[in-house]
Amino acid sequence: MLDFNPDDVAFPNGHYIDGVVISDGLEHLAVRRPSDNKVYADLSIGCPEIVDRAVASAERAFRKTSWATGAPRERARILRRWADLIEGHAIELGRVEALGSTRPITDIIAVDLPYAADCIRFFAEYADKLGGDIAATRTDNLGMVISEPYGVVAAISPWNFPVNQAVTKIGPALAAGNAVVLKPSEMTPFSAVRLAQLGTEAGMPAGIFNVVQGTGMATGDSLCRHPGVGKISFTGSTRTGAAIMVASAESGLKPVTLELGGKSPQLVFADADLDKVARNIAKSIFGNAGQVCVAGSRLIVERRVEDELVDRVVRLSQAMQPGPTWSSQTSFSPIVSTAQLDRIDGMVRRTLDAGAEALIGGRRLAEIQDGAFYEPTILTHVTSEMEAVREEVFGPVLTSQSFDDEEEGLNLASHPTYGLAAGVHTADIGKAMRAVRSIKAGTVWVNRYGRTADYIIPTGGYNGSGIGKDLGRQAVEANMRLKSALIDFA
Secondary structure: OOOOOHHHOOOOOOEEEOOEEEOOOOEEEEEEOOOOOOEEEEEEEOOHHHHHHHHHHHHHHHHHOOOOOOOHHHHHHHHHHHHHHHHHOHHHHHHHHHHHOOOOHHHHHHHHHHHHHHHHHHHHOOOOOOOEEEEOOOOOEEEEEEEEEOOEEEEEOOOOOHHHHHHHHHHHHHHOOOEEEEEOOOOOOHHHHHHHHHHHHHOOOOOOEEEOOOOHHHHHHHHHHOOOOOEEEEEOOHHHHHHHHHHHHHOOOOOEEEEOOOOOEEEEOOOOOHHHHHHHHHHHHHHHHHOOOOOOOEEEEEHHHHHHHHHHHHHHHHOOOEOOOOOOOOOEOOOOOHHHHHHHHHHHHHHHHOOOEEEEOOOEOOOOOOOOOEOOEEEEOOOOOOHHHHOOOOOOEEEEEEEOOHHHHHHHHOOOOEEOEEEEEOOOHHHHHHHHHHOOOOEEEEOOOOOOOOOOOOEOOEEOOEEOOEOHHHHHHOOEEEEEEEEEOO
16 A cells, blocks of 8 residues: 555755755745645745855856766766666655645556656666767868757746656756756645755766755746856746746846646547547546646537537546545545635636536535545536636636537637647547647647657647747757857868
């Protein structure tokens, strides 16, 4: 059994700078467990002086250690040892992660930590694969295009998949030879420090991977504006992504990778395998209680199979078991905070007031140990102008719209703001490929929904859903800059 007592879990509380956990900070923040709303830690908020200290440590490690200048294969070996240590400490890391996040312990052990370890191994293999090119020039010239790390990369990761989202940023940056200063979410801060400690144990020089704690408004903004930071990588809301772009422009035009919000459609044609589609839809919107950037939150289904498909999704939702994240019986997550619970409920209420109907859900779940839970919700009789259809809810809320022909379905699938992901479900390859071409999104899944462990496939959005790519070769390349050299030896 993976069950554990949340009051018995030990975790490193503080910033991690130069290989040491420190708790300096003039301000502190109470950190609560989503499963029961209990305050379980007092978090030190990183002031500008703490950020200065972390960035200075990273700059020093980048310049004075062999991380960037030594044999790339040694860097890869250290990253692989780090991945092995993550697997070896899975129960410990899993308990820290489950304690204060929305992720049930069974999902963390079975899915999240294996994903994180293999993701690091994938990027480790790029350490000696990307070096540059020889350019075609005159025979008495030598033209070179040289790939170099930026130096210090600022990474800001979200709370919904704390370990996984952190390593998708840290992995490619470290493999490219950079040092990293990570700011995890203040709602899920502690597993990042344990990751950093294991990195040091694996052989990373002190300062190559630092962690600063705090809020986005204070610590995050200070980190993004720091003159010692060469590049920024962020996952989170579209509004915060825009603020980071402003901070980057005002502090030296730093390049940014931004994976932002989504309002992803699930376009279902009548010829699809409805059992399979129902499973995909239920997992995509009710998994992690819908707190997923690529959540398939907009069902767009051919009218003649709408009732049949929705009924199957309803039955799957009824089998989900809400509960605390430290119980192995839990299959339906809490909402990360009471503030987010209020936000979800308000959006649903306003959509219902505008004329929508709640087929199921539409309200807070009966309190479980005072935790923040919201019922799996399906809203019908909606229009594209309604709030829960238009805006990212980031909760277990599915809206259902129907169409009669392919063109109408494709029009409904488009969104004026977001373009992160989409699902297309059909047995007709022609329909599938027309939809792939038509839908403006960074990822389109056909007859499936959600990422796999194929780390080679990049992820990232169009329009308000972001800039640049996480994962894939493109993520490593985004952490390197190009220098041209032309040598005349005539």
